[in-house]
Amino acid sequence: MKSTTSRATIERLALYFRALRLAEEDGVQIISSDEIGKRLSIMPVQVRKDLAIFGQFGMKGVGYYTRELANEIGKILGLNYHWNIAIIGVGHLGGALANYKNFTSIGFKLTALFDKDVRIIGSTVHGVKISDIKNLKLIVKKREIHIGVITVPARQAQIVADQLVDAGVKGIWNFAPIKIIVPDHIHLVNEDLSIGLSTLSYHISRS
């Protein structure tokens, strides 16, 4: 459970970060753990517990400076590094991710798009030109891509993952509905859209 718990904590930190940024936009300069919890439907004690893991933030009985806390959490999450990301497979999902504004807003930079379909190679999505997947290694190295996002069909996912590892990415975000194998030094996050829907199904079928 350890790893699950810590993963859950990191995911909550990401939620706090976004909630704080939104609060900042609302002009909220000082925010309490109760308010953060309320905005996310998370228990305030959980919020305080999570933040305590990483240091002493805020002022007892007063709250946290919204921007300061957001910046601190952003640093904890490494969002201050402005990672370069590449999307491999510019189909429906890849195209949707390329146009997903939130990535930029939390500091990720879409630096390259790859596909093998000659009909779309050369065209531009969200200001980034689609490159031939044949040039993946060259371009990933040249543009210093840190994260590769895999949105190709399941049967091609492992091949693409191997190419990304070979090209020197640090992390892979896999949307293909299949388990891919990567070396220990590569960080892998599997995004499975069927999980959210299954969770919903579980609860609805019980109501």
Added chain:
Amino acid sequence: MKSTTSRATIERLALYFRALRLAEEDGVQIISSDEIGKRLSIMPVQVRKDLAIFGQFGMKGVGYYTRELANEIGKILGLNYHWNIAIIGVGHLGGALANYKNFTSIGFKLTALFDKDVRIIGSTVHGVKISDIKNLKLIVKKREIHIGVITVPARQAQIVADQLVDAGVKGIWNFAPIKIIVPDHIHLVNEDLSIGLSTLSYHISRS
């Protein structure tokens, strides 16, 4: 932490379900908790613990009948109900979800698509015609939609959620990067694509 744990358990059940279906396709008729764990990078003891919550499956020292266990987990997750889903907002993400084959494969039926853009209303995505969002309530009732998927911009998400609740859906799957409020009897799952990327960032920045 209780709710986090149970949510994590349900998410793992969904992973088991998919792994078992894939194993079935591979022709695996009997599978051990070790093998399930190996396919998902989850500790076998965790797999056994999760399954034990819902009943006594499998044969001591032998394993589980792949299909039987998949069906059992499918029932636990309510995937045997074939929920009708509607996607509201057929932009990049909505279009990607409409074309996401895995939903059908786990038993969800895309029954309606809605948008307010007259330029796309009437056109067809994945065999489903895009309807005018003005007719949401009527169509949701008529086609017995159980789940509404919100893929509209953040500022329109709450309005759409209210319309879905009013139309009688049981659950909402929200992709808009904003917290929406729904009555207690409505099940809400928020999908936040920036979380996965932030988790990756957290680990990469530490390596």
